[in-house]
Amino acid sequence: ASDVSVLWLPLPRSLLTCRTAEPLEYHRSFLKENCRPDGRELTEFRTTTLNIGSISTADGSALVKLGNTTIICGIKAELANPTVEAPGKGYIVPNVDLPPLCSSRFRPGPPGEEAQAASQFIADVIESSEVIKTEDLSIDRGKLCWVLYCDLMCLDYDGNILDACVIALLAALKNTRLPEVTINKETSAPEVNLEKRWELQIHKHLVSASFCIFDDSILISDPTAEEETLSTAHLTVVTDEDDRLCSVHKPGGTSLSGERLQECISRATTRQREIQKLIAKVAHSVKKAQ
Amino acid sequence: QRSSNELYLRCQEFGCEQSLLSRPDGSASFVQGDTSVMAGVYGPAEVKVSKEIYDRATLEVLVQPKVGLPSVRERSQEQCVRETCEASLLLTLHPRSSLTLILQVLHDDGSLLSCCLNAACMALMDAGLPMSCLFCGVTCAISTDGQIITDPTAAQEKESRALMTFAIDSAKHSVLMSSTKGSFSVHELQQCIAVSQKASEKIFQFYRDSVKRRYSKSL
Numbered sequence: 001a002s003d004v005s006v007l008w009l010p011l012p013r014s015l016l017t018c019r020t021a022e023p024l025e026y027h028r029s030f031l032k033e034n035c036r037p038d039g040r041e042l043t044e045f046r047t048t049t050l051n052i053g054s055i056s057t058a059d060g061s062a063l064v065k066l067g068n069t070t071i072i073c074g075i076k077a078e079l080a081n082p083t084v085e086a087p088g089k090g091y092i093v094p095n096v097d098l099p100p101l102c103s104s105r106f107r108p109g110p111p112g113e114e115a116q117a118a119s120q121f122i123a124d125v126i127e128s129s130e131v132i133k134t135e136d137l138s139i140d141r142g143k144l145c146w147v148l149y150c151d152l153m154c155l156d157y158d159g160n161i162l163d164a165c166v167i168a169l170l171a172a173l174k175n176t177r178l179p180e181v182t183i184n185k186e187t188s189a190p191e192v193n194l195e196k197r198w199e200l201q202i203h204k205h206l207v208s209a210s211f212c213i214f215d216d217s218i219l220i221s222d223p224t225a226e227e228e229t230l231s232t233a234h235l236t237v238v239t240d241e242d243d244r245l246c247s248v249h250k251p252g253g254t255s256l257s258g259e260r261l262q263e264c265i266s267r268a269t270t271r272q273r274e275i276q277k278l279i280a281k282v283a284h285s286v287k288k289a290q
Numbered sequence: 291q292r293s294s295n296e297l298y299l300r301c302q303e304f305g306c307e308q309s310l311l312s313r314p315d316g317s318a319s320f321v322q323g324d325t326s327v328m329a330g331v332y333g334p335a336e337v338k339v340s341k342e343i344y345d346r347a348t349l350e351v352l353v354q355p356k357v358g359l360p361s362v363r364e365r366s367q368e369q370c371v372r373e374t375c376e377a378s379l380l381l382t383l384h385p386r387s388s389l390t391l392i393l394q395v396l397h398d399d400g401s402l403l404s405c406c407l408n409a410a411c412m413a414l415m416d417a418g419l420p421m422s423c424l425f426c427g428v429t430c431a432i433s434t435d436g437q438i439i440t441d442p443t444a445a446q447e448k449e450s451r452a453l454m455t456f457a458i459d460s461a462k463h464s465v466l467m468s469s470t471k472g473s474f475s476v477h478e479l480q481q482c483i484a485v486s487q488k489a490s491e492k493i494f495q496f497y498r499d500s501v502k503r504r505y506s507k508s509l
């Protein structure tokens with residue numbers, strides 16, 4: 001301990017803050033200047049890139065990169081019996097997987113709390129927004145329907161997986177092409193025609209925008225993994241093209257005032273327009289290439 | 291039938307009992323109409339080295355459903371309750387310790403998440419854990435004709451167009467936690483927040499009355 005006091009030099013504090021030794025002070029020194037360590041503005045989102053139809057064995061797929069965060073979504077359709085409560089509807093089963101590959105904080109084994117909470121969030125968002133009408137997935141009322149298994153896997157975890165998952169899911173659903181099924185009248189067995197496929201109709205283009213609150217007062221959008229661990233609260237707002245809110249997800253943390261919430265909602269609606277244009281552009285270019 | 295102008299909570303049917311279990315450090319049972327949740331708190335106790343945080347206590351929340359094993363839905367409820375408790379507890383006073391909060395659902399007739407939050411707050415108070423503020427849970431449902439119903443029953447939740455649960459704190463009456471289902475407009479969201487903030491005052495008054503009643507017996 002005495003050695004350290006001899007070596008201490010009276011430099012200004014800002015030059016001494018080290019990213020690994022004092023991460024909170026490091027981030028605070030940037031936030032004071034209204035910017036962030038990677039050079040972004042407080043309300044700026046990272047560059048989003050999208051790749052549709054990369055998995056040929058899946059019925060629909062999409063790969064999203066939000067900065068460094070990478071999520072891949074694959075959709076497989078299977079035939080199943082509809083549930084007793086809803087005989088005229090099919091169903092969608094989303095699953096978010098955060099494997100040890102994407103970050104050192106996840107250990108191999110059963111899904112942790114973050115993955116399960118994310119899966120529940122995606123399931124609630126699909127149900128709340130009615131992105132696809134589950135009646136479209138019904139083939140024979142009470143006997144046969146489509147079930148869509150949506151698997152979202154994170155390949156690189158750098159914060160804000162919920163936003164990336166929602167974009168990947170929407171793009172993959174747009175890309176999904178289901179084979180036509182006819183019921184043979186004599187044998188009453190289903191006949192699947194893999195050559196003739198039809199596209200799912202997307203009713204609502206939902207996009208999510210995540211924010212986090214720093215030190216109870218500063219609001220930043222699209223947090224990286226480091227910013228997420230240092231923040232005091234998280235908020236995710238999901239909007240659709242009619243400016244209706246499908247989800248306002250704030251799982252605890254420090255409180256949020258009404259004006260801040262309003263700011264987040266306006267930023268989320270602008271983000272919705274940007275992402276809707278991006279998905280339309282990529283889907284159009286995929287169609288032209290086919 | 292409830293009119294939209296009346297702020298109706300199942301207040302007359304609220305019930306709370308503290309210190310009913312002998313093993314946990316703090317326990318409480320909260321009843322809202324037919325929905326009933328029992329909470330037990332253990333802590334501050336020893337923590338596993340893999341889970342310990344050097345400057346704060348580690349809070350773990352477990353939600354046990356009435357039937358079956360906890361599933362993905364319970365995990366997301368646990369995340370909501372845990373982060374709300376972490377915001378109001380003074381965790382820095384017990385570094386390298388663990389706090390465990392167990393919520394057992396005894397009966398679910400709607401407004402389950404808000405009943406869990408209320409039971410959790412009363413159990414944390416009963417355990418004597420230092421908190422910066424109290425919190426309460428309020429559920430709002432928007433029916434198909436646009437009416438806002440607070441504290442809905444399971445039947446009302448099923449028929450509603452949107453369902454929102456907020457956790458409101460006692461110090462600034464601001465929103466600590468928000469969990470929504472269904473689609474709604476921004477205006478409806480703001481109305482529901484205002485309605486929840488008004489309803490939270492009644493719940494905090496109920497907390498005060500039940501604690502007063504409990505301690506008046508021993509004085």
